[in-house]
Amino acid sequence: MRPSVVTAKAEDVLKDASMIKQKEMMAKHYERLSSAPETGAKVASTFVPGNLNELIMCFDLVNNLPEVNAIQSGLRKQSGSYIMEAERAGHSEDVCTYVKSDIGMMMKGNIGPNGKKLPDPDVLLLSYTGCFTFLKWFELLREQYKCPTIFLQTPYMADGKVTPNMVQYMVKQFKETVIPTLEEVSGVKFDIDRLREYLKKSAQAEDDLVYILETGKNKPSPIDAYFGGIYYIGPIFGAFRGTDDAIDYYKFLREEVDQRLLKGLGPVTPDGPMAEEKYRLVVEGPPNYTSFRQFWKMFYEEGATVVASSYTKVGGTYDYGFRHDPDRPLESLAEYCLGVYTNRSLPMRIDMLSDYINEYEADGLLINSIKSCNSFSAGQLLIMREVEKRTGKPAAFIETDLVDPRYFSAANVKNRLESYFQMVEQKRSGKGAAA
Amino acid sequence: MKTFVGIDLGSTTTKAVMMDEDERILGRGITNSRSNYETACSVATEEAKIDARFTLFRREFGAAGALDDQVEEFLGALERSFRLEQFLEQLGDLEETCVKLVRGERFEKIGDGVKAALAEVFSRLRSEAPAMYAPDADRKSDFFRDIAGSRYLAVAEEVGREAGVSYDVLLNVYDKSIIAVENRPPSGKLNEKFKAAMQRVSQENTGAATILGEKAEHALGIELEETYLVGTGYGRVTLPFSKEHIRSEILCHGLGAHMMYPKTRTVLDIGGQDTKGIQVNPDGIVENFQMNDRCAAGTGRYLGYIADEMNMGLHELGPMALKSKKPARINSTCTVFAGAELRDRLALGEAREDILAGLHRAIILRSMSILSRSGGVADEFTFTGGVAKNEAAVRELKKLVFENYGEVKINIGAESIYTGALGASEFARRAAHGRIEGVEA
Numbered sequence: 001m002r003p004s005v006v007t008a009k010a011e012d013v014l015k016d017a018s019m020i021k022q023k024e025m026m027a028k029h030y031e032r033l034s035s036a037p038e039t040g041a042k043v044a045s046t047f048v049p050g051n052l053n054e055l056i057m058c059f060d061l062v063n064n065l066p067e068v069n070a071i072q073s074g075l076r077k078q079s080g081s082y083i084m085e086a087e088r089a090g091h092s093e094d095v096c097t098y099v100k101s102d103i104g105m106m107m108k109g110n111i112g113p114n115g116k117k118l119p120d121p122d123v124l125l126l127s128y129t130g131c132f133t134f135l136k137w138f139e140l141l142r143e144q145y146k147c148p149t150i151f152l153q154t155p156y157m158a159d160g161k162v163t164p165n166m167v168q169y170m171v172k173q174f175k176e177t178v179i180p181t182l183e184e185v186s187g188v189k190f191d192i193d194r195l196r197e198y199l200k201k202s203a204q205a206e207d208d209l210v211y212i213l214e215t216g217k218n219k220p221s222p223i224d225a226y227f228g229g230i231y232y233i234g235p236i237f238g239a240f241r242g243t244d245d246a247i248d249y250y251k252f253l254r255e256e257v258d259q260r261l262l263k264g265l266g267p268v269t270p271d272g273p274m275a276e277e278k279y280r281l282v283v284e285g286p287p288n289y290t291s292f293r294q295f296w297k298m299f300y301e302e303g304a305t306v307v308a309s310s311y312t313k314v315g316g317t318y319d320y321g322f323r324h325d326p327d328r329p330l331e332s333l334a335e336y337c338l339g340v341y342t343n344r345s346l347p348m349r350i351d352m353l354s355d356y357i358n359e360y361e362a363d364g365l366l367i368n369s370i371k372s373c374n375s376f377s378a379g380q381l382l383i384m385r386e387v388e389k390r391t392g393k394p395a396a397f398i399e400t401d402l403v404d405p406r407y408f409s410a411a412n413v414k415n416r417l418e419s420y421f422q423m424v425e426q427k428r429s430g431k432g433a434a435a
Numbered sequence: 436m437k438t439f440v441g442i443d444l445g446s447t448t449t450k451a452v453m454m455d456e457d458e459r460i461l462g463r464g465i466t467n468s469r470s471n472y473e474t475a476c477s478v479a480t481e482e483a484k485i486d487a488r489f490t491l492f493r494r495e496f497g498a499a500g501a502l503d504d505q506v507e508e509f510l511g512a513l514e515r516s517f518r519l520e521q522f523l524e525q526l527g528d529l530e531e532t533c534v535k536l537v538r539g540e541r542f543e544k545i546g547d548g549v550k551a552a553l554a555e556v557f558s559r560l561r562s563e564a565p566a567m568y569a570p571d572a573d574r575k576s577d578f579f580r581d582i583a584g585s586r587y588l589a590v591a592e593e594v595g596r597e598a599g600v601s602y603d604v605l606l607n608v609y610d611k612s613i614i615a616v617e618n619r620p621p622s623g624k625l626n627e628k629f630k631a632a633m634q635r636v637s638q639e640n641t642g643a644a645t646i647l648g649e650k651a652e653h654a655l656g657i658e659l660e661e662t663y664l665v666g667t668g669y670g671r672v673t674l675p676f677s678k679e680h681i682r683s684e685i686l687c688h689g690l691g692a693h694m695m696y697p698k699t700r701t702v703l704d705i706g707g708q709d710t711k712g713i714q715v716n717p718d719g720i721v722e723n724f725q726m727n728d729r730c731a732a733g734t735g736r737y738l739g740y741i742a743d744e745m746n747m748g749l750h751e752l753g754p755m756a757l758k759s760k761k762p763a764r765i766n767s768t769c770t771v772f773a774g775a776e777l778r779d780r781l782a783l784g785e786a787r788e789d790i791l792a793g794l795h796r797a798i799i800l801r802s803m804s805i806l807s808r809s810g811g812v813a814d815e816f817t818f819t820g821g822v823a824k825n826e827a828a829v830r831e832l833k834k835l836v837f838e839n840y841g842e843v844k845i846n847i848g849a850e851s852i853y854t855g856a857l858g859a860s861e862f863a864r865r866a867a868h869g870r871i872e873g874v875e876a
Contacts, residue, residue, distance in 0.1 A: 381808060397808075399728040415684070419683035
């Protein structure tokens, strides 16, 4: 018989201890953020890809990430009404839904996930890493908050490599624009040794993160590198990189994953430990957050584990060897920004996904193409074709959105996913089965 | 004998294909999906079983040699007679249901009159039924709802007028009953109905009918054992099937098309709710697919809206579009905008056939985009799904395929609507043979 449909209540959802810890960390961060007016802390709004958290901390600024706020709104089923609010104000249906969720949230009083008002930013630190929408987004926020805006230009990796010129160009911006403006806004003098100290801590956490993500090479994989991966990247891509909290979290997570690895277990899903690992996938593109649980369920119910994903590299491609380096502080910040996934050219993305399929012995590539994200979506068909050609493994497309609930058609996604899994199965069982 | 059934629960129609152990199709059945997939499923399966009986009759007669003309005549008569039996049975059910509804306060005063009128209506319907199933009769639909419905409405109006019973009351009773009847799978044993039909045929015919009748009796004795069943299509999840009995329609269409046309490499399926471009390898294994996203633009649904908007039958759209000499350029395939664009153009004085031709082209353009995303159109190309029956759509498709991909053989079969169910039945057959990994027979 068909497995009965289990609708877990919030309290029934199974979480790893690390997930609970991660949640607590995020809650702590939001408390710090929302209490900024009382504590007198100043706030810098910035983006996730290639963020400069260590640098921001050098000026005692609290890091606010509008993308993460939009994700939180999506997970809490708030983004739909925020998006509608922004659309009522005239924003087009086709614009990035992170932007509209953020703008809508602002219009409705800017209440954060902890139910408290988020503070107005004192500075907007716009680090461009492959997404042009960021520019327009911060223009809108600047209009609203009338605060200084710093634009850190990160050269696009069109030729697939970082040149000394690129690094110099960025370091120059740090020295001439970014650091002086942050000093001015915060009133704190820049201390390079403080930065070195933070970078040292970042590297330590990064080592553990890479270790964890690479456990996906095991069979079964003890982690889900997409759905579970979202939890794993929270602290390092958010406000915790460079802190002891991040070091502790990744150490804790590493031990947890090691335990599962030792026992030969798969990842933990919201409905309990993953049963048999039937399909190993590499996923490209961001997830859908408004139906996150439902979306994940479509995978684990079929026995599909994501062993590697590109999305978990949007805030840094550490598995390709990069580490923040206290000995070359500003240079290493520049290299970090340059190397993030969204700043990588199509050929680089193709190489990366093909490598993942081979190294993680995946059954194929699945692309979640995001309706409102032109930055990620353009070129995905080319990526798909090329990866298929190189690896000989089947690839498929599903289409959803980041945080717009209107663009998640469960029946359509499920239909395609099931077809894909069955296609993988058919291909695996070879010609005999279809003769 | 062992049989394998594939059921394609589409959004508009439900199809079933029954296959034997040698991969030969025994029978096909189709019904409208209604809101009740379970009934649709059992009706379609029963229809496939009925069709399978006819295949078995043919096989039986084939062994007899000769008698070719008489065989066709006999089978034709048998089928009509069988359909009549079926129709009468459902008509009886409809009458009973209608009469049961005539009770309570509302009918206190008029109840007897209404009952008498109903008796008269159904008596007339019964008496005209044999003519509907006469050799040359032309039925617009095979669905009970369509046939009985249109006649009931006409006859009730007449009877009501004569008997002084309100037409609205008769209409209301019918409306409430037809859904119940339609959602009840036909009762009674198939073999009994066949026997009754055969008796009727042998009464009307002489000669070969007796010999053939005997052979048919023998064929009726062959048990059709449902060995394995596979469901596909959007309604599949609502069925009490285990996971092993469900296959995605993309794979089913791919395999079905491969079985019908083994050289197929590309399949386009335009169904009621979605459009799929599928690439298959020489073994019928799906290599790649793309389908429309949550938006129904460019699917059969779009044509449905247009038909409603124009107050026309769905099947009338194609023929009208074919009359166009100067198709309108329509850019929007948006189902929601379709009505607005249509009215706008009509207001501008454009001819209906030109607008319709443009709309058909718009749908196919959208399919071309899905096809190219799936990897283009390769030789041979098979077009399946309900829209494949629309000649205007087919004409546009042929034109655009030629413009974009050159000379490509395009397969469109009369039975193409059964492609998904065919693939499903083959999956059932293979599963039963333990040829699919992880699937137990």
